Amino acid sequence: MSAHAGGPATAAPGPGPRPARRLVRTVTVVASCLALVAAAVVVGVRALGQEPTVTLLANWTGPDQKNFRRAVIEPFERKYRIHVDYQGSNAESQVLGADVEAGTPPDVVVLTGPGELADYARQKHLVPLDGLVDRDEFGTSWATPLADGHVYWFPLKADLKSIVWYPADVGGQQRRQAVHDPAQWCLGMGSGATSGWPGTDWIEDILLQRYGPDVYARWARGDLPWGSKQVRDAWTTWYGLVGAGGDEALLRRALKTPYRSASEPVGATPRGCTLEHQASFIRNQPVWQHAEGRYEPSAQLIFGAPANRAWEVSGDLVALLHDTPQAKQLIRYLASAEAQRAWTTQESGLSVHAGVEPAPGEAGSDWHRSLARALRDEGATHCFDASDAMPPAVRDAFAEATIEFLAHPTHLDALLRSLDTLSDSPGLTWVPSVCSAP
Structure with a gap:
């Protein structure tokens, strides 16, 4: 019972508890009716278009x-x-x-x-x-x-994207050994109509960490060809890290696994993989929560750089x-x-x-x-994520090309030529800036 404005509440007059219970029931019914009326008014106002x-x-x-x-x-x-x-x-x-x-x-x-x-x-x-x-x-x-x-x-x-996740109980030496073992990378390329984007994230981050933001920004603006040495090197580096075209079981797992399920082998016994190159949002996945997932900048873990040149975001x-x-x-x-x-x-x-x-x-x-x-x-x-900043047609073709390359690395030159031809198409809109200077 609430206090009245003038002081503490007082008991209702009457000979016993029966009238009090009757009063409570009456108040409850009235309050419920008022709530229903209020809800009906809200629905009615929305139905009549009177609420913005x-x-x-x-x-x-x-x-x-x-x-x-x-x-x-x-x-x-x-x-x-x-x-x-x-x-x-x-x-x-x-x-x-x-x-x-x-x-x-x-x-x-x-x-x-x-x-x-x-x-x-x-x-x-x-x-x-x-x-x-x-x-x-x-x-x-x-x-x-x-x-x-x-x-x-x-x-x-x-x-944040330029990061690699790992379980809390995996030490630094173990991580550095795992980097060079394709089986230790948790990779899932599936994402419905946008499948392949986890591969674009890899290639973008490798280009950014190896060649810096100026080269990365030129490429993201459409000013650096796909067939350039720098861009081609990013693709072949990814090939070496995740074993593109190699072990059929790993390849099948990567191509068939949705990106949200890529880290599930972390929770298996024994663990199926220990490292995941993925954006910060993946930490909310149950398997990473259970493993108390921690992250290391990709520049340090993959390339041994003392500090990031830049973060992909x-x-x-x-x-x-x-x-x-x-x-x-x-x-x-x-x-x-x-x-x-x-x-x-x-x-x-x-x-x-x-x-x-x-x-x-x-x-x-x-x-x-x-x-x-x-x-x-x-x-x-x-x-900013380069493929997200590219014209939609180029972005989608890039994602599809990563899937093709993962299965058939020998197709790389043809894939890059195709992406260059598409990027030169008239009428495309390129974002003028993707990097913020410190």
Whole structure:
């Protein structure tokens, strides 16, 4: 029983407990009826279109979608009285393309590819974010101005990619021996319509660590041929590390395994693999949680470099397709430190917002805070995932080529010639910048 405004609650008058129970039942029934009426009013208002609604398409499904709803969407709805009609899809590029062609695109979209977004901006499907988002809160590799000077996207969630995961009980000497054993690499190339991208991550990171951000950026902009010595060397180095075209059992495992299942052999007895070259999000997989997964920079582990030349990074990028008041309000909110902090606090992702730098004593896992600091390290260069920054046709062909190369390494020259021909096609949109200088 709650206290009254003037002081402590008093007992209801009456000869005994029966009237009190009757009163409780009456109050409960009335309260329930009022709740039902309130819910009916909310549904009715939405049905009549009187509550502002914003449509949002993103790639989060399952637990990620639940976390996103709880941490980000629901607080926004409560605060601004704007309903978010959320659609999560693992094939969001295809869904968005179909919606745009039908003339029914969502108000706001979250995509992983700046190259894809740049193409939509060129076709005038995106609304510039000038006045809605402060680009200084993120940085040029995250909120990239296009040739027209406008910024069309910003990151809601970021990930670090130039890392290798290993179980906590695998020592340094064991890791350095495992690097040279293809059987010790956990590799799964499957990802539905986007299968092959784990291979592109490998090749991109090798190029970045061996030749530096300038060469990497030239290639990602379409200015360095696929047949160049540097790019070709990245492919053949990957070949040697993972045993492309070699052991049939390893090859079959890599080609048939979905990327989310690649680390399952870590939990087997005996272990089937001990190292995984994968982005920071993979740490939330149960097998890595059970193994207390730790990470080492790929530059140190694979190449013996004393420090990273640069980090490869990726992100889930937010863009605006409809210039409505409620859509713009959602954009402002998603770009705010409040929303970005709520998302990263759940350890569902990391934020690069200038106002969300993790403090040393902040609650959370050590590995999560460590990754966040690496993403925010002002002394390092951060380069966006090159294939995600490429035009969609080139990105998709690159992913398919990694699968072909894994099975048939002798096809490399033909694959690189084909990618060069495609990259020279007229009408492609290339992102002007993918790396941020320290």
